[in-house]
Amino acid sequence: MIASTFDFLAAVVKDRTGGVIGADQRYMLETRLAPLLKREALRDLDALPARLRAPQGEALAQEMAELLTTNESSFFRDGRPFDHLRPLLRGLHAARPAGQPLRLWSAACSTGQEAYSMAIILAELAEGDPGFRGRRVEILGTDISARVIGRARAGVFTPFEVQRGLPAATLTRRFQEEGAQWRVKPEVAACCRFERANLLADLRGFGRFDVIFCRNVLIYFDVPTKARVLRGLAQQLVADGALYLGAAETAIGLTDALVPHATERGVYGLAAPQRLPA
Ligand SMILES: C[S@@+](CC[C@H](N)C(=O)[O-])C[C@H]1O[C@@H](n2cnc3c(N)ncnc32)[C@H](O)[C@@H]1O
Structure with missing residues (x-):
């Protein structure tokens, strides 16, 4: 691939x-885009820019960009954020009037x-606390x-995927076997909704959230993009809400809108001036 193709x-x-x-990811471009080149009958990557610049090139450009995202994930990834989430949700539940839903967002899900x-x-919280049972919950996943x-949306996972992070008892309790795969039980999936959304876009239409997980995606962005995305996420957080970032990510030095949690690394709340009435 010539340098101008890579840059484009x-x-x-x-x-x-x-x-x-x-520049060290040239190999990734070659391997991940090989099937797209084949389908488009393009001889190599150097033939791709002309196709992308052509009329109707935008859909192909979007497809190419999506092919180059890294979609690695697992259940209860890193453990600790989810251990922290449990008591946080109890506290949010106690602080909210009955009838007000708790809204959680897995941004880059x-x-x-x-x-x-x-x-x-x-x-699990609803099963352990009758008071929690009546609480309406909405979970939005976007990517x-x-x-x-x-x-x-399908909620069907391979044996390999369910082995990563799910205790055996949770797997058998919350999933049903479907051939060689595992499907999330409908009662667990009922509060989850999944939408396609770009973190660089205006996200205000999704409303405000009590909890936002935006984990393991900022690592792929440059500093101005990280700052822009963090400002956008802060706008979607309620006054006493919490934003969780990935283990290798931070908001420190990127925006004044967020302050780190006093004791828990990777968890952020709104800085006082950004706090709006709930
Ligand atoms: C490594 S996965 C992280 C998944 C999950 N948050 C976790 O920690 O396990 C990163 C995800 O971010 C998504 N992504 C990358 N850029 C994005 C953007 N601009 N807007 C929304 N999602 C994006 C990718 O498609 C990918 O699925």
């Missing part, structure tokens, strides 16, 4: 997803494991990739 393709990806493709992990925690949103 990297710019197309950055414009659409915010993801930065480094990939194939849905994060959103379903939240739903499992909420099911830029239409392919992963389709999978999240």
